[in-house]
Amino acid sequence: MELSFDEKDYASCCGSSRFAKEMVIASPFSSLQHSISVARNIWFNKIDVNSWLQAFSAHPQIGQTHSPSVASQTSAQWSKGEQSTALATATGSSLQELSEWNAQYRNKFGFVFLICASGRSTDEILAELKKRYTNRPIVEFEIAAQEQMKITELRLAKLFSSKESISSTTNK
Amino acid sequence: MELSFDEKDYASCCGSSRFAKEMVIASPFSSLQHSISVARNIWFNKIDVNSWLQAFSAHPQIGQTHSPSVASQTSAQWSKGEQSTALATATGSSLQELSEWNAQYRNKFGFVFLICASGRSTDEILAELKKRYTNRPIVEFEIAAQEQMKITELRLAKLFSSKESISSTTNK
Numbered sequence: 624m625e626l627s628f629d630e631k632d633y634a635s636c637c638g639s640s641r642f643a644k645e646m647v648i649a650s651p652f653s654s655l656q657h658s659i660s661v662a663r664n665i666w667f668n669k670i671d672v673n674s675w676l677q678a679f680s681a682h683p684q685i686g687q688t689h690s691p692s693v694a695s696q697t698s699a700q701w702s703k704g705e706q707s708t709a710l711a712t713a714t715g716s717s718l719q720e721l722s723e724w725n726a727q728y729r730n731k732f733g734f735v736f737l738i739c740a741s742g743r744s745t746d747e748i749l750a751e752l753k754k755r756y757t758n759r760p761i762v763e764f765e766i767a768a769q770e771q772m773k774i775t776e777l778r779l780a781k782l783f784s785s786k787e788s789i790s791s792t793t794n795k
Numbered sequence: 796m797e798l799s800f801d802e803k804d805y806a807s808c809c810g811s812s813r814f815a816k817e818m819v820i821a822s823p824f825s826s827l828q829h830s831i832s833v834a835r836n837i838w839f840n841k842i843d844v845n846s847w848l849q850a851f852s853a854h855p856q857i858g859q860t861h862s863p864s865v866a867s868q869t870s871a872q873w874s875k876g877e878q879s880t881a882l883a884t885a886t887g888s889s890l891q892e893l894s895e896w897n898a899q900y901r902n903k904f905g906f907v908f909l910i911c912a913s914g915r916s917t918d919e920i921l922a923e924l925k926k927r928y929t930n931r932p933i934v935e936f937e938i939a940a941q942e943q944m945k946i947t948e949l950r951l952a953k954l955f956s957s958k959e960s961i962s963s964t965t966n967k
Binding site for chain 1: 840842845846906
């Protein structure tokens, strides 16, 4: 089975337009694993630092579910799903603290705090934010890119499973 | 002796407005060495990656002497001085090759090729460009930042020596 998607689909996984374009060029993929290995190569070796910043800016601030420059409705929905544990464990005061630290983080680093939030509580996310806040900007930039790649991998899996379920429905 | 300059002077050394502001806040400096040590800390630990990109964009493409977003007349003049060896050793064909590689570099990395050019011939610069072109974008981003810091140090020295010569003239 060969799978491919359009630019909009890949942009929902990672909001860099250069990433999405390169994925289309590299497709079709023989498997999810194949697409992930290509995506990693594009993300870490081929696209530039401006593309990383563009991808970061497509994320809502953690603890919130919308971003001013969010790439797509799909991306917004997935972001909400990824943060479901955090949102379920959040209290008013922890959300307030998270919001304040997010602002401080953005002020220091110039981009939103990015973390693969799946399965993490608000307290865990906050602890991680405080720890990472002490990093040098260039170090933190690379960590954020690694977190973006984790998010991209989870989203590619969702994309592929949606296609597979459509194709298995069609084949019935 | 205590030395301080205004934001415009620091911006001629390094075209990041955040860098220039932080230098003003940290001044006056007891010596050139003191100012360089503060500048290094600001550049590598305090300002964000967007500020690095802003500083890079203030440089002309190597082999040329003007940039569309050049920070100041002083910066443009210094840039010309720093490239004097390169310009003196350049032939028409080496400049042409440099220009083509510059375009390729910018296309891959999203910013201008940055090198502390003082004392380097066109051939040396071209060899370095070709070598660095193979780097991963994040690796190259950090190397460019180190080259920017070398340029900043040379320019701070020029700034301090201009002030000292003015003050020694005044004291006569």
